[in-house]
Structure formats: structure tokens, C-alpha cells
Amino acid sequence: MPDENLVASHYTHGSLLDAIASGLEELGRSPETAGVDDLAPVDEFHIGGRVATEHFLDQLAIGSGDHVLDVGCGLGGASRFSAERYGCRVTGIDLTREYVEAGTVLNSWVGLADRIHLEQADASAIPCPEAAFDRVYMLHVGMNIADKHALASELHRVLKPGGRLGIYDVMRVGDGDLEFPVPWAGSPEGSSLARPDEYKQALDEVGFRVTMERDRSGFAQQFFAELQARAETAAGPPPLGLHILMGETAPTKVGNMVENISRGRVAPVELIAEKPVQAS
Numbered sequence: 001m002p003d004e005n006l007v008a009s010h011y012t013h014g015s016l017l018d019a020i021a022s023g024l025e026e027l028g029r030s031p032e033t034a035g036v037d038d039l040a041p042v043d044e045f046h047i048g049g050r051v052a053t054e055h056f057l058d059q060l061a062i063g064s065g066d067h068v069l070d071v072g073c074g075l076g077g078a079s080r081f082s083a084e085r086y087g088c089r090v091t092g093i094d095l096t097r098e099y100v101e102a103g104t105v106l107n108s109w110v111g112l113a114d115r116i117h118l119e120q121a122d123a124s125a126i127p128c129p130e131a132a133f134d135r136v137y138m139l140h141v142g143m144n145i146a147d148k149h150a151l152a153s154e155l156h157r158v159l160k161p162g163g164r165l166g167i168y169d170v171m172r173v174g175d176g177d178l179e180f181p182v183p184w185a186g187s188p189e190g191s192s193l194a195r196p197d198e199y200k201q202a203l204d205e206v207g208f209r210v211t212m213e214r215d216r217s218g219f220a221q222q223f224f225a226e227l228q229a230r231a232e233t234a235a236g237p238p239p240l241g242l243h244i245l246m247g248e249t250a251p252t253k254v255g256n257m258v259e260n261i262s263r264g265r266v267a268p269v270e271l272i273a274e275k276p277v278q279a280s
């Protein structure tokens with residue numbers, strides 16, 4: 001079961017903000033001129049990047065008056081996208097302090113500091129009152145959290161009755177040992193995958209009603225094929241990309257992920273659930 005320090009140390013880079021600023025500069029941008037879309041190659045740390053975020057979040061029907069919680073927000077890419085696209089207010093929490101600190105600076109670079117608040121916290125003990133949020137979502141976070149029931153219970157507690165939850169995680173869909181490292185863990189000790197049925201059972205037990213489940217393996221394979229095609233024609237990695245977050249082992253992590261998906265062991269899966277207005 002992944003321990004908190006193991007998870008945070010897996011994701012900690014050390015000089016992330018400098019690396020992002022250098023990448024932006026190479027692209028002819030600066031903190032003064034950067035927009036939300038400029039950061040998308042590096043701040044959307046999940047399969048399919050911005051395209052996946054857009055597809056996933058559009059299903060949550062987020063309104064401009066909503067207060068949204070981004071659980072395991074990382075650098076806050078999806079938080080900034082939500083604030084800009086839907087005009088909502090966003091709170092993001094993440095275990096990795098460096099992501100929260102860098103993400104907070106990125107919010108100010110793109111002029112969204114007044115609408116997004118990021119804070120270091122554990123998704124299994126969210127430091128927010130009951131029914132504080134209209135929408136709650138999580139992108140590629142559950143793979144690091146062993147106790148899905150405790151997680152589901154916290155997500156349910158902080159969501160308003162009638163509110164909607166979205167989960168987009170890598171889940172176990174078949175048997176066989178995984179190849180490591182993968183983007184979310186260097187070894188099996190850091191990984192805590194569960195099957196869609198286990199997620200749904202945990203959600204059901206705490207009072208959610210699951211309304212949609214979608215396996216995004218086909219989309220993922222196409223995404224990785226396009227990534228591969230671009231890499232083959234490029235002289236090197238782009239100035240901004242997820243290789244900055246994944247470090248030297250990025251090619252191995254991505255290669256193992258592609259292998260694990262194509263062998264049917266894991267898949268990126270979307271789940272949408274509702275918190276009924278009256279508990280059933």
C-alpha cells in the first residue's frame with residue numbers, strides 16, 4: 001500500500017517551476033504572456049492530456065456559479081482549464097507540496113489566482129466542510145490510494161446533495177503482472193490499482209449512484225500512437241511536455257504504460273456518479 005511519503009517523493013521534481021519557465025521561454029512565451037493553453041503540454045498529467053480533460057469534464061455540466069474540487073490536482077492544469085472554460089471557482093488539493101506551490105504560481109501567471117486555490121492535503125482526509133462543493137473530480141489519482149472506500153467516503157462528504165462526481169483513473173481490467181516503472185509509481189509498492197467494479201462498489205456503499213462508465217483504452221492507444229509518430233519526426237522532446245514531470249525514466253514509464261494497456265491489463269476508465277438529493 002503506497003505510503004504518503006513514497007507517493008510525494010515519486011512526484012517531486014525539485015526545480016519544476018524553473019523547468020517550466022525555461023520551456024515557455026523556448027516557445028517564445030513568458031510568465032507575463034503565457035495562457036492556460038500554453039501550459040497544457042506539461043500540466044495535464046494523465047492519458048490524453050487536455051483532450052481527455054475536455055471530454056471528461058464536459059460530462060459534469062459545470063456551471064459558472066459552481067465551486068469545484070479537483071482532487072489530486074497535480075500542477076492544477078485541469079483546475080485552470082475548468083476556471084477558464086466554465087467560469088467556476090476551483091479548489092485543488094494534492095499530496096505533493098511542490099506541485100501545489102508551482103501550480104499556485106502558474107495560476108497567477110495566467111491571471112486566475114482569484115478563482116483557484118490550491119492546497120497541500122490528502123484526498124483521504126479532505127480539509128473542507130461537508131457539502132462544500134457542487135462538483136468533485138479526480139484525474140489519475142486513485143492509482144496511488146489503497147483505501148478506495150475511505151476515498152469514496154470523503155468525496156461523498158464534501159459534495160453537495162444533487163452534485164456530480166467524475167473519476168478518470170487507470171484501473172485494473174485484466175490479469176498479469178504490470179511492467180514498472182509506470183508514470184504513477186516506480187515499483188509495485190507505489191501502486192494501488194483497483195477494478196472498475198471495486199470503484200463502483202465503494203461509490204455505491206457510501207451513497208453515490210453511478211450513472212456512466214467508459215473504458216478509454218481505444219482513445220489511449222490512439223493518443224500514444226500519435227505521440228510516438230510525433231517523437232519519431234522530432235529532433236528531441238518538445239520544450240514543454242510530460243517528460244519534464246516524469247524525468248529521465250519517462251520513455252520507459254510511457255513504454256510500460258502502453259504495454260500494460262495493449263495487453264489488456266489496465267485501462268483508463270471514466271466513471272460519473274451522482275450524490276442523490278435524498279439518501280436512498
Ligand SMILES: C[S@@+](CC[C@H](N)C(=O)[O-])C[C@H]1O[C@@H](n2cnc3c(N)ncnc32)[C@H](O)[C@@H]1O
Nearest residue numbers: 044045046072073074094095096122123139144
Ligand atoms: C498522475 S498525477 C495527476 C495529477 C493531475 N490530476 C493531472 O491530471 O494533471 C497524480 C497526482 O495525485 C496526487 N496524489 C496521489 N495520492 C494522493 C492523495 N492521497 N491525496 C492527494 N493527492 C494525491 C499526486 O501527488 C499527483 O499529483
